[in-house]
Amino acid sequence: GGAKEPAPATGSDLIVVGYAQVGAESDWRTANTESFKSTFVEANGYKLIFDDAQQKQENQIKAIRNFIQQDVDYIVVAPVVETGWETVLQEAKNAGIPVILSDRQMKLSDESLYVAWVGGNFLKEGDDSVTWLNTYLKSVGRDNEDMNIVLLQGTIGSSAQVGRTQGIVEGLAKNPHYKLLARQTGEFTQAKGQEVMESFLKAYPDIDVVFAENDNMAFGAIDAIKAVGKVPGKDIIIISFDAVREAFNKMIAGELNAAIECNPLHGPRVAEIIQTLEKGGTVAKIQYVVEEVFDQANAAARFPTRMY
Numbered sequence: 001g002g003a004k005e006p007a008p009a010t011g012s013d014l015i016v017v018g019y020a021q022v023g024a025e026s027d028w029r030t031a032n033t034e035s036f037k038s039t040f041v042e043a044n045g046y047k048l049i050f051d052d053a054q055q056k057q058e059n060q061i062k063a064i065r066n067f068i069q070q071d072v073d074y075i076v077v078a079p080v081v082e083t084g085w086e087t088v089l090q091e092a093k094n095a096g097i098p099v100i101l102s103d104r105q106m107k108l109s110d111e112s113l114y115v116a117w118v119g120g121n122f123l124k125e126g127d128d129s130v131t132w133l134n135t136y137l138k139s140v141g142r143d144n145e146d147m148n149i150v151l152l153q154g155t156i157g158s159s160a161q162v163g164r165t166q167g168i169v170e171g172l173a174k175n176p177h178y179k180l181l182a183r184q185t186g187e188f189t190q191a192k193g194q195e196v197m198e199s200f201l202k203a204y205p206d207i208d209v210v211f212a213e214n215d216n217m218a219f220g221a222i223d224a225i226k227a228v229g230k231v232p233g234k235d236i237i238i239i240s241f242d243a244v245r246e247a248f249n250k251m252i253a254g255e256l257n258a259a260i261e262c263n264p265l266h267g268p269r270v271a272e273i274i275q276t277l278e279k280g281g282t283v284a285k286i287q288y289v290v291e292e293v294f295d296q297a298n299a300a301a302r303f304p305t306r307m308y
């Protein structure tokens, strides 16, 4: 007969990857999950065990312990918050299972507890958001006006919130015209973002700018602003993070002014790390993804090629 068909991949030679995902709180998270589920497929030589922790750290820790029990080949974690991971990562190390971090970071006393991290530069994203506001206000001749600003924060203690808040707060502090009236977490969700923005609008009748630490909270803020009869993107400038597809729609519609990209497509990057490790190679510990700033000047042109 013809050339021998390659033996179908059996369970034994698939690389088993356990992914402890944060939850399903945002469009960004959905895209991030999709990136892993489309990368770690049998056709590529993987078996993915996926866990959605519903944004609870104890669920992620349970998932990691589960992966250790199943003796997976690699554990990937998107840590919901930065602290509280030493014990369970030590258990993974004792079991000889390499841990790769994706998306958010962990604060660890022993950096050897994980092999590598892939994600966005949250501090830079925060810096870039204030730089964008400075440039925008100058372009519309409002750089000498006092600006009343509110901040919708992400999940408190997550490195996306910590880095973005630091970049925003430090950047705003450099300009005496910027008055940061209030900050509060909207848990990266649209519903909570709307709720917090409603309370901000009641407390502060003259808000000029909203920073939302992800797009979904910005979408909630847009609805809250419309509900009090104000025009989002005009009466109140809105700056968000992630730059998911719906954010482009909102920028094109003029309701969102800027979206600072945080690329969620970490699947291929993590697969690259695993492939290198499988060959006994070494990988860079910290691997940033490429990120850009989008606004109403470039949103329409860039929208057609957006991947998430």
Ligand code: GZL
Residues within 6 Å of the ligand: 025, 026, 027, 028, 029, 103, 104, 119, 120, 160, 188, 213, 214, 215, 241, 242, 262
């Ligand atoms: C960023 C990621 C954040 C996104 C949110 O890397 O951790 O979590 O900005 C998501 O949309 O909920």
